[in-house]
Amino acid sequence: MRAVTRGVFNELYKHKTLYAMTLPALIFFVIFSYIPMMGVYYAFIDYDFGKGILHSPFVGLKNFQYFVSGGWDAPIVYLTKNTILYNLVFILLGNLMQCIFAIMLTTIVGRLFKRTSQSIMLLPHFVSYVIVGTIAYNIFNSNYGVLNSLLKAMGGNGVSVYMIEWIWPIIITLFFLWKSTGFGMVVYLAAITGFDREVYEAAKIDGCNLFKEIRYITLPMLKPTFIMLVLFSLGGIMRGQFELFYNLIQRNGQLFYATDVLDTYIYRAMTVNFNLGTSTAAGVYQSVFGFVLVITVNRIIRKVSPENALF
Structure with missing residues (x-):
């Protein structure tokens, strides 16, 4: 394990300039792509603007019901x-x-x-x-x-x-x-x-x-x-x-x-x-x-x- 860790740090140090050049892109994706993924939780709660995300009631898959209900006339069918x-x-x-x-x-x-x-x-x-x-x-x-x-x-x-x-x-x-x-x-x-x-x-x-x-x-x-x-x-x-x-x-x-x-x-x-x-x-x-x-x-x-x- 130590050998693997040492190898990773050696690789980073050896090509530090190249990795530094990728840092802005990495930061961009973390801020605008990965952090917003936490918003997926909204799909499983009945969000109340007064209560906020932590205190809004959990409803499971209820938010998906309207989207998929209705058979072939369901929104999910014609939208997809x-x-x-x-x-x-x-x-x-x-x-x-x-x-x-x-x-x-x-x-x-x-x-x-x-x-x-x-x-x-x-x-x-x-x-x-x-x-x-x-x-x-x-x-x-x-x-x-x-x-x-x-x-x-x-x-x-x-x-x-x-x-x-x-x-x-x-x-x-x-x-x-x-x-x-x-x-x-x-x-x-x-x-x-x-x-x-x-x-x-x-x-x-x-x-x-x-x-x-x-x-x-x-x-x-x-x-x-x-x-x-x-x-x-x-x-x-x-x-x-x-x-x-x-x-x-x-x-x-x-x-x-x-x-x-x-x-x-x-x-x-x-x-x-x-x-x-x-x-x-x-x-x-x-x-x-x-x-x-x-x-x-x-x-x-x-x-x-x-x-x-x-x-």
């Missing part, structure tokens, strides 16, 4: 379905679009056009989600929105888009792709830039055209990057892009069944209903389910392609 489906589309379609645009940019010869295109694609990332919600409202507003103004100008009737449930998954996905593609593309651009150019030169000598280079060289070499980014994204698959959903939908109950995700549900339970126990119970479920999902997916990846697994 919406959160997972939306995020799967965001992750897969988002990474696919980022990869495609990165490849397209690398094939552009003109330096000025390439830089201009990249800057234009990056710009939406820096637009606030509040502004995104305002843009959507000014497009789809039934009274004076751009869409209805055009329809009426062409002799048609206005459309109450905020009352049409089925169309909002498409609208949300389009706004997500518009805002995130440019920034996510940077990682793929960096990966492609690091590829050995001699491989491409050899392919050209052998008679490969641009499309064959992309198919047989670029895409296979991008595969590890794609898998790694997808796995990292799966770690937050139960996090529902709160800012996007909240600012696009606001509190339009007409659209909740098709657009409500765990994050927006937790927010309303906390701020509208002041139900700290239920919101914490939903948060606990969100974290545990996400953790199990990441472990499961990584195990599948490790069996199929061990070199691309995270751990």
